[in-house]
Amino acid sequence: MRKSLTLHLGLIALLFALQFIAPAYHHGNLARIMVMASFAMGYNIMFGYTGLLSLGHAMFFAVGMYGMGLSATQLGLSIGPAFGVGILSALICSLIVGLLALRTIGVAFMIVTLMFSQTIFLTILYFGGITRGDEGFVIKQSTRQIFGLDLSDATTRYFAALLLFSLVLLGILWLVKSPTGRVLIAIRENEERAKMLGYDVWRHKLAAVVMSGTVSGAAGAAYGVLFGYVGASFSQVPYSIFPLLWVLLGGAGTVIGPFVGTLFMFYLIDLSSTVTDAYMLVVGVILVLLTMFARNGLMGIVRERWAKWLP
Amino acid sequence: MAAVNLLSTRGLSRNFGGMKAVQNVDLDLQQGKIRALIGPNGAGKTTLVSMLCGRIPASSGTVTFLGQDVTDMPAHKRISMGMAYTFQITSIFDDLTVFENVALAVQHRLGRAAKQLKPEVLATLERVGLETRSDQVAGDLAYGHQRLLEIAMGLGQEPKLLILDEPTQGLSDGEIDEFIALIREVSANTTVLLIEHNISVVMALADAITVLNFGEIIAEGTPEEIHANPAVQAAYLGG
Amino acid sequence: MEFGPHLMLAMLEGLVQASVLTLTALGLSLVFGVMRVVNVAHGEFYMLGAVLAWWITSLLGGSALIEFTAALILAPLLVGLLAGLADWLILRRVDYDPERTIVATIGLLYIIQQVTLMTYGPDARPVAPPFNTRLALPWFEFGENGFALYWPWGLSTTSYKLFVILAAILTLIGVWLLMAKTKIGLILRATQLDSETAQAFGIPVERIYALVFGMGAALAALGAVLVVPIQQAHYLMGADPLLLSFIVVIIGGLGSLRGTVVAAILIGMSDGIISVFFTPTLAKMLATLLVAMVLVYRPQGLFGAKPA
Numbered sequence: 133m134r135k136s137l138t139l140h141l142g143l144i145a146l147l148f149a150l151q152f153i154a155p156a157y158h159h160g161n162l163a164r165i166m167v168m169a170s171f172a173m174g175y176n177i178m179f180g181y182t183g184l185l186s187l188g189h190a191m192f193f194a195v196g197m198y199g200m201g202l203s204a205t206q207l208g209l210s211i212g213p214a215f216g217v218g219i220l221s222a223l224i225c226s227l228i229v230g231l232l233a234l235r236t237i238g239v240a241f242m243i244v245t246l247m248f249s250q251t252i253f254l255t256i257l258y259f260g261g262i263t264r265g266d267e268g269f270v271i272k273q274s275t276r277q278i279f280g281l282d283l284s285d286a287t288t289r290y291f292a293a294l295l296l297f298s299l300v301l302l303g304i305l306w307l308v309k310s311p312t313g314r315v316l317i318a319i320r321e322n323e324e325r326a327k328m329l330g331y332d333v334w335r336h337k338l339a340a341v342v343m344s345g346t347v348s349g350a351a352g353a354a355y356g357v358l359f360g361y362v363g364a365s366f367s368q369v370p371y372s373i374f375p376l377l378w379v380l381l382g383g384a385g386t387v388i389g390p391f392v393g394t395l396f397m398f399y400l401i402d403l404s405s406t407v408t409d410a411y412m413l414v415v416g417v418i419l420v421l422l423t424m425f426a427r428n429g430l431m432g433i434v435r436e437r438w439a440k441w442l443p
Numbered sequence: 444m445a446a447v448n449l450l451s452t453r454g455l456s457r458n459f460g461g462m463k464a465v466q467n468v469d470l471d472l473q474q475g476k477i478r479a480l481i482g483p484n485g486a487g488k489t490t491l492v493s494m495l496c497g498r499i500p501a502s503s504g505t506v507t508f509l510g511q512d513v514t515d516m517p518a519h520k521r522i523s524m525g526m527a528y529t530f531q532i533t534s535i536f537d538d539l540t541v542f543e544n545v546a547l548a549v550q551h552r553l554g555r556a557a558k559q560l561k562p563e564v565l566a567t568l569e570r571v572g573l574e575t576r577s578d579q580v581a582g583d584l585a586y587g588h589q590r591l592l593e594i595a596m597g598l599g600q601e602p603k604l605l606i607l608d609e610p611t612q613g614l615s616d617g618e619i620d621e622f623i624a625l626i627r628e629v630s631a632n633t634t635v636l637l638i639e640h641n642i643s644v645v646m647a648l649a650d651a652i653t654v655l656n657f658g659e660i661i662a663e664g665t666p667e668e669i670h671a672n673p674a675v676q677a678a679y680l681g682g
Numbered sequence: 683m684e685f686g687p688h689l690m691l692a693m694l695e696g697l698v699q700a701s702v703l704t705l706t707a708l709g710l711s712l713v714f715g716v717m718r719v720v721n722v723a724h725g726e727f728y729m730l731g732a733v734l735a736w737w738i739t740s741l742l743g744g745s746a747l748i749e750f751t752a753a754l755i756l757a758p759l760l761v762g763l764l765a766g767l768a769d770w771l772i773l774r775r776v777d778y779d780p781e782r783t784i785v786a787t788i789g790l791l792y793i794i795q796q797v798t799l800m801t802y803g804p805d806a807r808p809v810a811p812p813f814n815t816r817l818a819l820p821w822f823e824f825g826e827n828g829f830a831l832y833w834p835w836g837l838s839t840t841s842y843k844l845f846v847i848l849a850a851i852l853t854l855i856g857v858w859l860l861m862a863k864t865k866i867g868l869i870l871r872a873t874q875l876d877s878e879t880a881q882a883f884g885i886p887v888e889r890i891y892a893l894v895f896g897m898g899a900a901l902a903a904l905g906a907v908l909v910v911p912i913q914q915a916h917y918l919m920g921a922d923p924l925l926l927s928f929i930v931v932i933i934g935g936l937g938s939l940r941g942t943v944v945a946a947i948l949i950g951m952s953d954g955i956i957s958v959f960f961t962p963t964l965a966k967m968l969a970t971l972l973v974a975m976v977l978v979y980r981p982q983g984l985f986g987a988k989p990a
């Protein structure tokens with residue numbers, strides 16, 4: 133416990149320090165990475181810890197983002213309450229999706245989540261009058277103010293992203309060390325046995341879906357707040373595939389894996405985009421290689437070889 | 444009435460397609476006793492106990508546990524009421540440590556009392572002699588040790604009714620002797636339903652024996668009575 | 683145009699859509715039925731079929747008929763080989779594990795799509811139809827002089843569209859004959875029922891899987907070659923057929939070939955008809971939701987029998 137707490141607090145401290153050390157170009161990148169890593173950590177609760185593979189997490193990200201964005205622009209809420217509405221929307225959405233999708237298992241579960249997510253995307257397009265469809269809408273700088281802080285300012289944005297990231301990271305660390313986290317892992321490992329030890333498997337899975345969707349929605353809402361843009365592309369299939377990719381790459385079922393995977397992919401795509409705009413090719417190749425050769429991802433390998441204690 | 448029935452079934456049956464795996468079973472388990480359930484392979488023993496703990500639903504009939512009709516109750520609730528089931532085909536969490544495996548069994552009973560978890564898990568491991576292996580990954584254990592872990596998970600739940608499905612399969616003679624001693628000790632405050640092929644284990648432990656053949660109870664009684672029963676002999680020799 | 687002729691036109695368009703969709707969905711269903719895996723890259727094999735058709739027709743000189751015939755044979759063959767190879771190199775190595783296969787085929791989807799973008803480019807390109815006679819169609823009315831036929835302006839189809847429908851029917855019959863009457867079909871059905879037993883009886887299951895995966899992709903490619911004189915080839919054109927095939931396979935009951943054909947005709951028709959009368963976004967939205975609900979409440983499909 134000591135070691136793992138040191139590791140995770142150390143990571144937060146390092147990111148804190150980077151704000152002062154790293155060149156300006158990386159500030160924007162890192163802020164984005166921390167928000168997206170929070171998205172991936174949310175995904176990891178379901179996929180990495182409970183063994184539920186969703187192909188529709190873009191919907192939670194988007195519902196959080198639109199819940200925030202629409203309530204700020206349409207209802208005129210200030211950014212704090214709007215952020216709260218975003219999170220609440222994602223919570224309700226994940227509860228409904230969980231109640232329905234958990235009636236299925238395996239491949240059917242994957243397809244159902246994909247279809248629900250696609251429905252959300254099409255709904256956003258259909259109500260183009262309010263959502264501005266494909267184009268999306270901008271959240272004005274004058275709206276993105278809280279406690280006298282300007283969230284569009286690069287430094288403030290960095291620290292806000294770090295705050296979200298730290299809360300999610302430590303929250304998940306606490307979760308996986310808690311009795312509930314232990315049961316989620318048990319369900320992933322052997323559902324039948326978990327049931328025969330007296331655990332209500334269905335209820336735990338539902339809890340995992342709701343926690344996962346809500347965290348992912350919070351990341352979506354934060355993305356809208358910090359980068360000032362809300363768009364339908366965030367509800368499309370690639371944004372369901374990204375968290376899967378980041379988690380697989382960094383290590384499913386590890387607390388820092390999603391961050392490592394997000395960081396790695398971001399800079400890989402950043403580098404490859406100087407060579408070609410077909411950057412999704414890199415995504416494709418890495419997905420295939422990961423499934424074939426490194427199922428446990430980078431941190432999974434670290435855990436196997438060097439650090440069995442890694443949570 | 445001296446003996447209290449912890450669990451009873453009436454007319455309990457289960458079909459798989461057209462095949463009647465268990466037919467019309469009336470079974471009463473007296474509190475605090477060790478009951479052995481024997482019968483040839485495929486007699487329906489696993490199917491019967493799976494209906495008791497809710498792992499598979501009954502086709503017809505009822506199960507009563509602690510005076511309550513639990514026939515339609517999902518498995519996890521029955522377990523929470525005080526049943527434990529150890530699998531015939533070892534079912535443990537392969538990728539977790541021995542400690543975590545037993546912790547999962549103990550934790551459910553303790554609820555929020557997290558402080559007690561570690562000492563209770565270690566105490567449970569000690570009862571089956573796995574205390575030195577608590578940090579090993581369960582899937583790496585030898586087969587016999589995995590069987591012991593399976594039993595430890597049952598013990599860790601401190602159930603009122605412990606159902607053991609062929610627990611001694613794959614244990615060495617020495618381990619079987621320890622197992623017999625362990626179950627004797629457990630039975631002081633637990634009712635045990637034991638499916639067992641090893642007749643010497645049955646004779647050493649059972650207060651009463653139920654014999655199942657082709658899904659039906661063909662005999663029930665004390666070990667001596669069963670030993671002398673011609674129908675049982677026929678089932679074993681003929682089957 | 684009046685309602686009657688308009689509906690008839692919509693149904694004809696729907697039938698063309700349904701024909702192509704039937705082939706594409708049949709490929710997906712075959713793969714799922716026999717191998718129990720979901721091929722997310724299916725739409726990209728469709729797209730490859732269309733792009734290869736463009737390539738073949740523009741490389742070959744000669745009459746439109748010869749070019750097109752070459753494309754009709756070569757494009758599905760090449761796509762089938764490529765898919766078989768992908769199966770052998772990738773899916774076989776992940777043991778056809780359903781979840782890992784989905785992730786791997788997602789990777790494959792992006793690889794195929796992006797390599798096409800890098801080589802073929804972002805443009806949509808047409809392929810000339812081999813023949814394209816306009817055929818006017820009659821409609822009827824009950825006028826003052828009783829029943830009369832007339833030719834409403836705009837109610838017409840082309841010989842090529844009728845050919846698409848015919849080609850799809852012939853392919854269906856071919857696949858059915860293959861499955862029902864040949865030794866290969868018997869082996870496929872045996873593998874579908876129980877791959878382990880099939881293996882024990884000496885059926886080379888891995889090779890059968892590569893064959894099936896290739897066949898599934900080739901069917902999608904065939905559908906695409908047929909459609910490309912009507913729709914043009916584009917590197918992103920695989921998304922819609924993938925979604926629609928998913929819908930068809932799920933509504934028809936996962937892995938049931940007959941259900942797939944019925945559902946494809948139904949959905950292809952209604953998609954064609956609905957998109958004439960409604961906004962396509964709403965139609966897609968409702969269809970997607972319907973599919974999700976079917977999976978949740980009737981996982982055996984609308985036409986499948988309830989499992990005992």
Ligand SMILES: Nc1ncnc2c1ncn2[C@@H]1O[C@H](COP(=O)(O)OP(=O)(O)O)[C@@H](O)[C@H]1O
Nearest residue numbers: 459462464482483484485486487488489490491
């Ligand atoms: N899930 C099942 N589906 C079909 N048949 C089953 C199933 N489980 C058990 N059976 C059949 O029921 C009969 C009883 O099996 P079981 O209860 O495992 O016997 P035992 O434990 O006494 O060896 C056997 O003939 C077995 O093949």
Ligand SMILES: [Mg+2]
Nearest residue numbers: 488489490531
């Ligand atoms: Mg048995």
